[in-house]
Amino acid sequence: MMYVWHEPVWQQLVQSQRQQRFHHAQLLHGLAGVGKQALAIELAQALLCEHHQQLVRCGECKSCTLFEANTHPDLLMITSQGQSISVDAIRELASFVHHSAQQGGNKVAVIVNAHKMTHSAANALLKTLEEPNVGRYLLLTCDDISQLSATILSRCAKVQVAVGDKRLASEWLVAQLPQEISYPWLADFSQQPLIVQQWYLNEQLAHIDTLYKFACDIKASHNFASAQKILSDYPDLVNILCLFIQKQLKAKLINGLALQAYNEAQNALYQFMSDNTQVLGLNQPLALSKLVNTLKSTFK
Numbered sequence: 001m002m003y004v005w006h007e008p009v010w011q012q013l014v015q016s017q018r019q020q021r022f023h024h025a026q027l028l029h030g031l032a033g034v035g036k037q038a039l040a041i042e043l044a045q046a047l048l049c050e051h052h053q054q055l056v057r058c059g060e061c062k063s064c065t066l067f068e069a070n071t072h073p074d075l076l077m078i079t080s081q082g083q084s085i086s087v088d089a090i091r092e093l094a095s096f097v098h099h100s101a102q103q104g105g106n107k108v109a110v111i112v113n114a115h116k117m118t119h120s121a122a123n124a125l126l127k128t129l130e131e132p133n134v135g136r137y138l139l140l141t142c143d144d145i146s147q148l149s150a151t152i153l154s155r156c157a158k159v160q161v162a163v164g165d166k167r168l169a170s171e172w173l174v175a176q177l178p179q180e181i182s183y184p185w186l187a188d189f190s191q192q193p194l195i196v197q198q199w200y201l202n203e204q205l206a207h208i209d210t211l212y213k214f215a216c217d218i219k220a221s222h223n224f225a226s227a228q229k230i231l232s233d234y235p236d237l238v239n240i241l242c243l244f245i246q247k248q249l250k251a252k253l254i255n256g257l258a259l260q261a262y263n264e265a266q267n268a269l270y271q272f273m274s275d276n277t278q279v280l281g282l283n284q285p286l287a288l289s290k291l292v293n294t295l296k297s298t299f300k
Contacts, residue, residue, distance in 0.1 A: 001038045003193075004172055005163045012159065013043065014054050023157035024132040027114070029142045030161035033192030036141040037112050039161060044075055044108040047137050063103050073102040076109040080116040087120040094128045097136040106135045114140040115147035122149055129155040163191045173197065181205065185212045185244065207233075208240055215244035219299050221292055228285050238276045245269055245295070252299065261298045268294035 002010060009028075016022045026043070028036045045067045049057035057064055066072040076096045078089050093109050101107045111117075117125065129138070129152065140156065142148060163169045173186075173193045177200055185208070189196050199205050207230045214227040231238055246269060253262045272291040275282055 001035075002042050003035045003038065004168045005165060005193075006035060006039050006161070008164055009039065009159060009161055010042075010055070016157070017055055024136060025129055025138040025140070025156040027140045027142060027145070027148075027153070027156035027158050028161050029145045029158060031192050032143050033189070033195030033198075034161050034163060035194055036143075036161045037110075040110050040112070040139040040141050043139055044110055044137075047106050047108050048072060048074060048103075050103075050105060063105060066103070074105065074107040076107075077112070078109065079112045083116065085111065085114070085117040085121050087118060087124050090117065090121045090124040090128075093138075094124065097128060097133055097138075101135065106137060108137045108139065111138065111140045113142065114152075115142045115144055122152060126151055126155070163193065166190045169193045176200065183209050183212070185209070188243070188247070204234065204237070208237065211237060211241045212244050215241060215248055218245065218248070218292060218295050221296075224288070224292065228288055231284060231288065235276070238273070242269055242273050257298075265295055265298040 013022070013026075026040075028040055030036055043055065045064065046052045046055040046057045048063050048067060049059075050061040050063045051058040063072065063074075067075065076093060078085060078093060081089070093111070096109060097107060111125075138156075145153060145158065170190055170193075173190075173196055176197050181200070183205065186196060196205075199208060210223055210226050210230060214221070214223040227241065231241065246266075249257075249262060249265050249269070253259070268291055272287055275287050276284070
């Protein structure tokens with residue numbers, strides 16, 4: 001499935017194939033929530049189609065039928081198990097690409113969130129990237145290419161996936177949400193529409209709005225208990241709270257907050273983010289309280 005904002009990227013891929021410049025390893029990178037995995041799957045189906053023309057699948061051949069049924073033997077999907085992609089998964093990929101295609105055509109492997117590969121897994125992948133076989137394609141997705149090694153980057157065609165036309169994405173998102181849903185912070189995520197859609201499906205929009213209100217009036221901290229419970233129930237929303245706080249800090253800097261006070265607040269925020277990511281068994285209420293107290297003293 002492709003989204004309306006994918007069209008420019010797709011045309012770029014089509015042109016590279018038409019000009020016989022289509023690389024065997026495609027790295028689709030960009031912000032979370034832009035549909036990189038969906039684009040990779042669409043590309044995989046086109047490459048596996050027996051009759052595709054300029055990456056347009058026919059939808060009727062045996063290969064397309066197998067793909068739609070999620071039983072295509074020449075497609076390998078690799079995703080993280082827990083927080084990482086193991087070296088064993090990449091070794092399986094190496095074996096996969098070196099065996100003959102059961103359908104007699106191409107073989108495609110998709111690595112979702114390639115930045116989650118362990119160091120050993122990344123090293124194992126290099127061997128496969130260095131020795132490409134005809135008719136074998138690797139499609140990688142990545143939120144942050146700075147987390148991939150320079151050697152892997154140099155062996156892939158890097159394709160940035162982004163929302164170029166915010167209007168198209170906004171119109172698409174409006175069609176996904178009930179009309180009564182309207183939050184002032186939605187515009188902050190106009191370049192990540194699928195994240196907002198997932199929040200809606202997970203019934204998290206009200207929680208995020210609570211975090212937004214907490215960040216906007218952190219000096220009063222009326223919603224401290226509610227914010228803490230939300231972060232406890234949904235740890236992945238810590239970064240969203242930090243984003244809202246950071247936006248408030250920038251606004252206060254523009255409105256006259258002293259640079260030293262701004263830097264102190266930023267350091268406290270970075271420490272809070274780091275602790276939530278790295279400290280096992282973190283006393284989160286205490287960590288949040290410490291951050292709030294630092295910000296309150298900053299905003300005097």
